[in-house]
Amino acid sequence: MTALSDTVRRLVSSTVFRFAILLVALVSFVVLAVSAYFLSQTTRSLTEQSVAMLRAEANVFVRQAQRGGLQSVADTVALRSEVPDAGLYYLERNDGVRSAGNLERFPEELERTSGGVFSYSLRGGPTQLAAGVVVPLSQGVRLVIARDAGQQLALAHQLRRTALIGFFLLALSGLVAGAVLSRLILRRVEAMRAASQRILSGDLSERLPESGTQDELDRLGRSLNEMLTRIDQLMGGLRDVSENIAHDLKTPLNRLRNTAEAALADPRGAVAHREGLERTIDAADEIIQTFNALLLIAKLEAGALERSREPIDLNALVRDVLELYEPVAEDAGLKLVADVEPHGVSILGNRQLVGQALANLVDNAIKYSKKPVRKLAAGREAVSSEAADAGHVPTNAHDGGAGAGVVHEQATSAVDPGRPIDEVRIGLIDHADGIEVRVDDAGPGISIEDRGRVLERFVRLEKSRTLPGTGLGLSLVAAVARLHDGHLELGDNNPGLRVALFFPKSDTL
Amino acid sequence: MRVLLIEDNAEAASFLQKALKENGHTCEWAEDGEVGLQLARDGDYDILIVDRMLPKLDGLSLIKSLRNEGSRVPALILSALGEVDDRVKGLKAGGDDYLTKPYASTELLARIEALTRRVVPEEQITRLSVGDLVLDRLSHRVTRAGELILLQPREFRLLEYLMKHAGQVVTRTMLLENVWDYHFDPQTNVIDVHVSRLRAKIDKSFDKPLLHTVRGAGYMIRDGVE
Numbered sequence: 135m136t137a138l139s140d141t142v143r144r145l146v147s148s149t150v151f152r153f154a155i156l157l158v159a160l161v162s163f164v165v166l167a168v169s170a171y172f173l174s175q176t177t178r179s180l181t182e183q184s185v186a187m188l189r190a191e192a193n194v195f196v197r198q199a200q201r202g203g204l205q206s207v208a209d210t211v212a213l214r215s216e217v218p219d220a221g222l223y224y225l226e227r228n229d230g231v232r233s234a235g236n237l238e239r240f241p242e243e244l245e246r247t248s249g250g251v252f253s254y255s256l257r258g259g260p261t262q263l264a265a266g267v268v269v270p271l272s273q274g275v276r277l278v279i280a281r282d283a284g285q286q287l288a289l290a291h292q293l294r295r296t297a298l299i300g301f302f303l304l305a306l307s308g309l310v311a312g313a314v315l316s317r318l319i320l321r322r323v324e325a326m327r328a329a330s331q332r333i334l335s336g337d338l339s340e341r342l343p344e345s346g347t348q349d350e351l352d353r354l355g356r357s358l359n360e361m362l363t364r365i366d367q368l369m370g371g372l373r374d375v376s377e378n379i380a381h382d383l384k385t386p387l388n389r390l391r392n393t394a395e396a397a398l399a400d401p402r403g404a405v406a407h408r409e410g411l412e413r414t415i416d417a418a419d420e421i422i423q424t425f426n427a428l429l430l431i432a433k434l435e436a437g438a439l440e441r442s443r444e445p446i447d448l449n450a451l452v453r454d455v456l457e458l459y460e461p462v463a464e465d466a467g468l469k470l471v472a473d474v475e476p477h478g479v480s481i482l483g484n485r486q487l488v489g490q491a492l493a494n495l496v497d498n499a500i501k502y503s504k505k506p507v508r509k510l511a512a513g514r515e516a517v518s519s520e521a522a523d524a525g526h527v528p529t530n531a532h533d534g535g536a537g538a539g540v541v542h543e544q545a546t547s548a549v550d551p552g553r554p555i556d557e558v559r560i561g562l563i564d565h566a567d568g569i570e571v572r573v574d575d576a577g578p579g580i581s582i583e584d585r586g587r588v589l590e591r592f593v594r595l596e597k598s599r600t601l602p603g604t605g606l607g608l609s610l611v612a613a614v615a616r617l618h619d620g621h622l623e624l625g626d627n628n629p630g631l632r633v634a635l636f637f638p639k640s641d642t643l
Numbered sequence: 644m645r646v647l648l649i650e651d652n653a654e655a656a657s658f659l660q661k662a663l664k665e666n667g668h669t670c671e672w673a674e675d676g677e678v679g680l681q682l683a684r685d686g687d688y689d690i691l692i693v694d695r696m697l698p699k700l701d702g703l704s705l706i707k708s709l710r711n712e713g714s715r716v717p718a719l720i721l722s723a724l725g726e727v728d729d730r731v732k733g734l735k736a737g738g739d740d741y742l743t744k745p746y747a748s749t750e751l752l753a754r755i756e757a758l759t760r761r762v763v764p765e766e767q768i769t770r771l772s773v774g775d776l777v778l779d780r781l782s783h784r785v786t787r788a789g790e791l792i793l794l795q796p797r798e799f800r801l802l803e804y805l806m807k808h809a810g811q812v813v814t815r816t817m818l819l820e821n822v823w824d825y826h827f828d829p830q831t832n833v834i835d836v837h838v839s840r841l842r843a844k845i846d847k848s849f850d851k852p853l854l855h856t857v858r859g860a861g862y863m864i865r866d867g868v869e
Contacts, residue, residue: 412859415747422745423828457797458823461836490827497831 150319154312158305165304169297173290180286184265185249188279191221192269195279199271207271208234221281222254222264228274237278244268244278251283263287322351330358338366379428383421390417427606434487434613443482448569448637449474451485452562455492459500463558466504468576470496473561479569481637483618491614494607495573495633499558502577502631568620571635574627611635644759646670647686649679649705650694650721655744659692662748668755676700683709688716689759692751695722695733703736710737717758721746730826749860753812760808771806774853774866776845778806787845797822798841805854805864814861838862 145151199207211223215236223235232239241252249267256262266280325343332340341362342355397410456470463470481488556576563570611633612622618637625632646668650656656672663670671686673679676697683691683705691709695702706718720738722729733741740754771778775788783799785792794802801822805813815834819825838854846852855863 415859419747426743426828454823458825458829458833458837459831461840462831462833465836486826489825493825493827493829497829501831 144320145313145316148316148320150316151312154308154315158308158312161308162301162305165301166297169293169300173293173297176293177286177290180289181265184281184283184286185267188249188265188267188281191279192267192277195269195277196271199275204271204273204275207277211235211277219282221279222266223280224278226276226278233275235278237280240276241266241278241280252280254280319351326351326355333362338362338369383424386417386420386424390414390421393417424606427610431606431610431613434610434617444485445480446483446485446488448479448481448488448562448571451489451492452560452571455489455496456560458493459496463500466500467556468500468503469557470500471557471559473559473572475562475564477564479562479564481569481618481639483637487614487617491611491635492571494611495571495635496558496560498607499573499575499577499631499633503556503558503575504577568639569637571637573633573635575630576627577630579626579629579631580624608633644668644689644755645687646690646692646755647673647679647682647688648692649673649676649683649697649702650692651675651697652694659748659751662752663755666752674698676702676705680705680708683714683716684712690755691716691718692755693718693720693738695720695729703733703738706737719751719754719758747814747860749812749857750814750816753814753817753861756811757808757813757817760811771803771809773806773809773864774851776806776853776864778803785845787849792844794841794844797837798844801837801841802845802864805862808864810863810865812857812860812863817861 195207195210198210208225211225211234214220215223215234222237224232224237224240225234226240227233236256237254238256241254243252244250244266247268249265251263251265253261253263263283264280265283266278269277269279271277322343322345329340329342341359344352344355344359346352393410393413397407397413400406400410452472452474456472460470557574558576559572559574561570561572561574563572608622615622615635615637620635620637623634623636625634644667646663648656648659648663648670650659650672651674653674656674660670660672671682671688673682677699679691679693679697680700691706693702693705697705702720702722706720709716709718717739718737719740719742720733721742721744722733723744730741739758742751742754769780771780776785777787778785778799780803785794785799785802801818804818804822815832818834818838819829838856842852842854846854851866853864853866855865857863
């Protein structure tokens with residue numbers, strides 16, 4: 135019972151049902167109005183028609199009275215009165231007595247009129263309605279000519295009944311259709327609502343049902359599903375990023391804590407404390423660096439940076455970046471080769487950001503092209519990746535030993551003289567539809583399936599986790615490329631990685 | 644040195660004041676832009692440290708007003724907004740240097756030294772010398788104890804900057820900004836390698852080192868004991 139009343143309540147409150155009722159009411163009103171008009175028009179035209187016939191007949195009688203006298207009129211009336219269903223007549227003499235006709239008396243309703251509707255009964259039969267006219271003949275003699283109105287009334291009645299039945303059928307079928315329709319739609323909407331409730335309660339993989347009919351509900355559902363998929367992706371990205379942040383910051387934070395703790399426990403006292411604090415600062419700087427890179431990417435992706443575009447001479451910028459990294463490459467046993475077209479290639483953009491992007495690419499290329507650690511013939515330990523982890527380049531990785539505020543570094547080289555020199559090649563290619571900056575390295579490369587992934591924030595392939603870096607380098611490059619309406623492509627250098635950074639030509643900007 | 648610190652964050656301000664005092668500076672603190680502007684107009688300061696986001700009057704407007712009134716006192720802008728455009732805006736408004744939070748106090752102190760020294764028109768000096776190391780800015784010649792040292796153009800500019808700030812700590816970021824004109828983070832510490840190379844040329848075959856590494860801060864060129 136409650137279930138039923140619940141269904142009814144839901145049905146009544148359904149928008150479709152309410153629309154259906156409204157529609158039924160509107161259509162019924164129109165049908166009623168049209169029927170009423172039709173009815174009245176029909177009745178009127180029928181009445182007019184019979185009145186016209188009565189008047190024509192009256193004229194015949196008037197002529198007859200003029201030519202043949204009243205007696206011939208009385209004869210004709212008497213004759214016609216004998217024919218059944220021919221008409222109703224009443225001829226009254228000037229003394230008020232009936233002289234002929236089948237009506238029993240002068241109709242009261244017509245007493246002071248020239249014609250109209252009146253009721254009569256024949257020989258004690260039922261009272262019926264008739265329409266008639268009063269024709270005054272000579273010497274105060276009056277004649278009433280009338281026709282029975284029963285047929286007309288029956289017709290009118292029939293019409294009225296048909297209209298009413300039509301109205302009820304219409305209303306009923308409208309209501310039923312509305313109810314069925316709203317139930318159908320209600321069921322689908324209900325399914326969608328239930329699905330969204332499940333999504334709301336945390337199951338982001340749930341999707342709204344689609345019936346496959348391509349109707350508006352389906353289209354709405356599909357749009358919402360697309361939205362859900364996007365949200366799911368974003369959430370996934372966000373989750374990955376937070377997990378990666380946690381992972382990547384845990385290591386330096388742990389180091390920070392351990393360094394401080396070790397320094398505190400060191401029996402050497404003040405000297406050890408100082409060393410520990412310095413290392414703590416280094417570790418904190420690393421964390422700050424990570425955050426800055428993250429912040430910059432977020433701002434670039436939000437497009438929050440004002441696009442302070444200026445013409446950038448890419449030849450000069452590439453040369454500058456190479457010059458900056460040349461000594462680092464040399465210490466890593468690598469050769470930086472510029473493969474730059476001689477004529478000036480320039481784009482519109484932000485010099486600092488493009489410079490940062492190029493620096494990141496060259497930095498990565500050097501980092502991953504560097505050969506793994508091995509013992510040198512002299513017995514000296516080659517610079518290990520752990521030493522490089524502290525954020526310093528190999529040459530001064532061991533300058534922390536003195537502990538004093540000012541130390542003097544010694545330049546050393548990690549180049550193994552017996553090894554062929556690998557190249558990191560930077561190319562600047564002026565294509566017809568854009569400008570490509572290409573960095574080829576001699577490292578292990580990135581497998582095709584990993585290429586999409588490394589552009590995401592914080593993704594560092596397992597084998598590179600031990601190398602220094604925030605894991606944000608390539609995503610930052612990609613973000614810079616996007617900000618300049620360009621894009622980043624990863625390819626194969628056989629062996630090694632080829633990174634291509636595309637910018638649109640400045641005149642197309 | 645008399646420093647006016649305009650910073651609304653009390654904790655950051657007290658930390659900075661302490662660091663400045665420990666390094667022999669006197670420091671006055673204004674908590675909002677209006678008070679800061681008033682103090683900067685009335686007081687005689689060697690340098691202003693101005694936070695960009697300030698209550699009542701923001702840092703950039705404050706510096707603009709001062710510059711419009713003809714004040715030439717060096718101003719260092721501190722900001723949590725670290726983007727390239729923000730820096731350009733800061734310098735356009737009349738700031739002399741721009742430092743992004745969070746920063747190392749050594750970085751700030753080094754920049755204060757560099758900024759206050761800049762007031763002296765050093766650009767007119769054609770010869771810089773530290774100990775027996777001499778750099779001639781006109782002929783681009785560098786000698787040590789009379790011996791000619793051949794430097795690459797970039798190495799020359801690096802040495803020039805270090806010698807201009809002889810006796811002061813120069814941070815890696817300062818070198819990157821002033822010698823290379825890069826305002827970004829080069830990830831690997833490329834500057835160290837460049838400095839090592841320069842050091843190999845100017846210090847290696849001599850007894851007394853001139854180019855020193857200041858741990859946790861940067862570099863300093865100076866003649867032995869100070």
